Amino acid sequence: MTPVEPELEIRRRGSRRSRVVFAVGLLVVLVILPLSRPMIGDSFNYVLQISTITLMWITLSSSWNLIGGYAGYISLGNNVFFGVGGYLAGALLVYQGWSPFLTAPLAGLVGMALGLVVGLITLRTRGPAFIIATLALLLMAALVFDNWELVGGANGLSLPLPDFPREWVRVPFYVAMAITAIGSVLLSWKVAHSKLGLGLRALAQDETKAEVLGINTRRYKIIAFALSAIFPAVAGSIWGYALTYVRPSVFFTIAIAAQMVLMAIIGGRGSVAGPVIGAVLLVAVNELSVARFGSSELNIVVTGAILLVVLIFFPLGIVGSLRQRGKLPGFLDWD
Amino acid sequence: MIQTIILGLVLGGVYALMASGLTLLFGVMRIVNLAHGVFMILAAYISYFMFIELGADPFISLVVTMPTMFLVGVLVYRFLFPRLEGNDRYSEMTVLLTFALALVIEGLLGYFFTGIFRSTTPAYATEAFRLGELFIPRGQLYGSLASLALIGALWLFLNYTKTGHGIRALTQNRTAAEIVGVNVRRASTISFGIGMALAGAAGSLLSFLFTFFPGQHWQWLALLLSLIVLGGLGSLLGAVVGSLLLAVLSALVSSWFGSTWSPLTFYLALFAILLIRPQGLFGDKEAV
Amino acid sequence: MFLQIDDVTAGYGSGPDILDGLSLDVDEGRTYCIIGPNGAGKSTLLKVICGILSPRSGSIRFRGEEVGGLRPDQLLAKGICFVPQDPSLFPKMTVRQNLVMGAFLENDRAVVKQRTEEILEQFPVLGERANQAAGTLSGGQQQILLMGRALMIEPRLMMIDEPSLGLAPQAADQVFETVAGLNAKGITVLLVEQSVERGLNVSDWAFVLDLGQKRFEGPSSEILADARIGELYMGKAPTIE
Numbered sequence: 001m002t003p004v005e006p007e008l009e010i011r012r013r014g015s016r017r018s019r020v021v022f023a024v025g026l027l028v029v030l031v032i033l034p035l036s037r038p039m040i041g042d043s044f045n046y047v048l049q050i051s052t053i054t055l056m057w058i059t060l061s062s063s064w065n066l067i068g069g070y071a072g073y074i075s076l077g078n079n080v081f082f083g084v085g086g087y088l089a090g091a092l093l094v095y096q097g098w099s100p101f102l103t104a105p106l107a108g109l110v111g112m113a114l115g116l117v118v119g120l121i122t123l124r125t126r127g128p129a130f131i132i133a134t135l136a137l138l139l140m141a142a143l144v145f146d147n148w149e150l151v152g153g154a155n156g157l158s159l160p161l162p163d164f165p166r167e168w169v170r171v172p173f174y175v176a177m178a179i180t181a182i183g184s185v186l187l188s189w190k191v192a193h194s195k196l197g198l199g200l201r202a203l204a205q206d207e208t209k210a211e212v213l214g215i216n217t218r219r220y221k222i223i224a225f226a227l228s229a230i231f232p233a234v235a236g237s238i239w240g241y242a243l244t245y246v247r248p249s250v251f252f253t254i255a256i257a258a259q260m261v262l263m264a265i266i267g268g269r270g271s272v273a274g275p276v277i278g279a280v281l282l283v284a285v286n287e288l289s290v291a292r293f294g295s296s297e298l299n300i301v302v303t304g305a306i307l308l309v310v311l312i313f314f315p316l317g318i319v320g321s322l323r324q325r326g327k328l329p330g331f332l333d334w335d
Numbered sequence: 336m337i338q339t340i341i342l343g344l345v346l347g348g349v350y351a352l353m354a355s356g357l358t359l360l361f362g363v364m365r366i367v368n369l370a371h372g373v374f375m376i377l378a379a380y381i382s383y384f385m386f387i388e389l390g391a392d393p394f395i396s397l398v399v400t401m402p403t404m405f406l407v408g409v410l411v412y413r414f415l416f417p418r419l420e421g422n423d424r425y426s427e428m429t430v431l432l433t434f435a436l437a438l439v440i441e442g443l444l445g446y447f448f449t450g451i452f453r454s455t456t457p458a459y460a461t462e463a464f465r466l467g468e469l470f471i472p473r474g475q476l477y478g479s480l481a482s483l484a485l486i487g488a489l490w491l492f493l494n495y496t497k498t499g500h501g502i503r504a505l506t507q508n509r510t511a512a513e514i515v516g517v518n519v520r521r522a523s524t525i526s527f528g529i530g531m532a533l534a535g536a537a538g539s540l541l542s543f544l545f546t547f548f549p550g551q552h553w554q555w556l557a558l559l560l561s562l563i564v565l566g567g568l569g570s571l572l573g574a575v576v577g578s579l580l581l582a583v584l585s586a587l588v589s590s591w592f593g594s595t596w597s598p599l600t601f602y603l604a605l606f607a608i609l610l611i612r613p614q615g616l617f618g619d620k621e622a623v
Numbered sequence: 624m625f626l627q628i629d630d631v632t633a634g635y636g637s638g639p640d641i642l643d644g645l646s647l648d649v650d651e652g653r654t655y656c657i658i659g660p661n662g663a664g665k666s667t668l669l670k671v672i673c674g675i676l677s678p679r680s681g682s683i684r685f686r687g688e689e690v691g692g693l694r695p696d697q698l699l700a701k702g703i704c705f706v707p708q709d710p711s712l713f714p715k716m717t718v719r720q721n722l723v724m725g726a727f728l729e730n731d732r733a734v735v736k737q738r739t740e741e742i743l744e745q746f747p748v749l750g751e752r753a754n755q756a757a758g759t760l761s762g763g764q765q766q767i768l769l770m771g772r773a774l775m776i777e778p779r780l781m782m783i784d785e786p787s788l789g790l791a792p793q794a795a796d797q798v799f800e801t802v803a804g805l806n807a808k809g810i811t812v813l814l815v816e817q818s819v820e821r822g823l824n825v826s827d828w829a830f831v832l833d834l835g836q837k838r839f840e841g842p843s844s845e846i847l848a849d850a851r852i853g854e855l856y857m858g859k860a861p862t863i864e
Contacts, residue, residue, distance in 0.1 A: 072427070076434075122609065127365075128367040128426060128568070132564060132605070133609055136560065136605045139553065143602070147596070297443075298442060299442070300438050300439075301442030301443055302442075303438055304435045304442060307438065311419070312419070421636045421637070497730075500727070501727065507715055507716065508712065510709065511711035511712060513675060513695050514673070515727045516700070516728040517727060520694075
């Protein structure tokens, strides 16, 4: 370990202040947004919808980053937890009349429990075999939900909208998703600054060495996987409610798995800020691409092409590449 | 029951061909090619249009799809993969790279050919041989025989040619192959080409055995991945045995519980094998 | 000059230079030992010479010809072979098949067959186990098989990286006997060895490396006797159990 040079020390302290300013600023924007209807006018609902979607993707990619970034285990099946959360809250709404806003935490717990079980099985493998196992998990979930009559098979379930004035109807979803996103980023930050995060990064570098150092790698990985399942499940319960339906094609598609991975990688996996930046960027790109091409086929091409370019030219992502060059602005250095 | 097993076996032969390219690539380069399925579908489209436009039988268009896909494989490998070399997470990065490639090709296929279900319809696709009470679908029997012939040719190539020896050496120990003088870059490129050519052949057969559409490739991929995990990643023999086993099993499941659930056989088998014996039936422990 | 390394720098991936302007000369027909502390660049030097790793700058001349940056198979064809420290046999092939693979670049089957038999005869340890899978051999036997396999191309220069690593003393003795025998065949040997005393005992000349540069060179026997070198480098180098 090289000792921290005095100059660097000052820069880090400086960046700490800019980080706090940035975070407070971001929070203010998030709070003001739902109150800004008089200013924004007619496009208010659109702005809120896009913001909700962005916050949802921040949740998904930040959560994926716990296992895919810190631990270095690439999962292509983490949207299973997203879907299970959505279906659980949706079914409870339809059959019991319980509001998803109340059952969302329950969905998070169920997601975590499921993550634990799935982790116990899939994390017996590493590298390519793990990727295969998670991909199979996703396709298996898609198959089950496509054919499960209780939850409507391929048509899914229709959910009633909450009893809310029409012009404000997007607000509760936005607020709930904002809380979820903040929660997931805080979790990511917490893990990055904990013994768990240190252990995960060690095993991502060299699992055998980490084991020799006395790190219980298996336990660490499983914990990371279970944690990575919590907030996607919460987000799923809110998202299904916002859409007014839950359907396999909303949750259990490869495209969603691809987006989660892509956002984290573009932003810079293994960093706290990376998935957030990646999510904001990709939602913007998707909006543009839908506006430009319209068809969903070309959107898949765009997603794939971006991933291809990033992997080949910027494998470390935005945060990683900037940090390597020493040009990462202080307010983005959340690690 | 016997009828179901026969149907499973003739399908299993074709699955074995589909899986052989995938397992070869993994064996040689530790690459899980997530674009294998989409390349199969691409080849199926080539066969489809050759059938519609030229009236070419899929067994004839196979002569086109195999070299075409070999070339595609060589180009993909040469242009995309060297850029990842030196990355300390090479094997992960390659999986993601093939994932990205799969998305791009899936999107392009969807854009040009739409999601309509298609298939070629040579006469034998709907005929069957009768053996008393039992029947064997001709199309599937031919497909299966052609598959086994191609796998046999691959086996001969690997065991009785210099290049084949080099490729086999590479699967057993990369450093060792390098120090005895195997040109690793060349052997890898050829393997990638062969893997793709096998996907091409499989695609031509797929075109008359199944209906296909662009988004379908993920289901194919998952099925093939479970076959090669069962057989042991990288093992050719394992791929064949795994294919026959699971094809029969899923045919039985399909006859007992309905065809909807037959894909579940593959996923459950995958998880079961990961739980009990992660290296598969014929695989190396280190591969997992 | 047989082998001439001039101002070579090299490293892994985007990492720092492990070899940092290293120069040294090697004469034909002698046995050289390379010693130095961990991280001095000993193994890296061997990998650069055999082509597994490309030099970043500098020149490597073998028998008057520039060979820096050539592929391993091209260098092997010139008679430069490498026996790495990590187990690099083909575990599922038999001892005999491993030897045959050693002559991968030789296309004349009769020659390959003849050399295989010669080696099996020369090393009874291998001859007795000709049809056994290489993965089932003991550590010392594997090391001897590695050297036997390297001999299949009749090399001019043989580089051996830590042959005694992880071996019991008795097995290590056997391995060093084999190393000593190479010289009698007229093969030039470059040996990297953590167990410095053993390495110096079988070699004529030694290079002392530190931080990617040559610090010192001289006859092995003198270095063995030189307390200063012993204190500086041998003390630091961990010896094998």
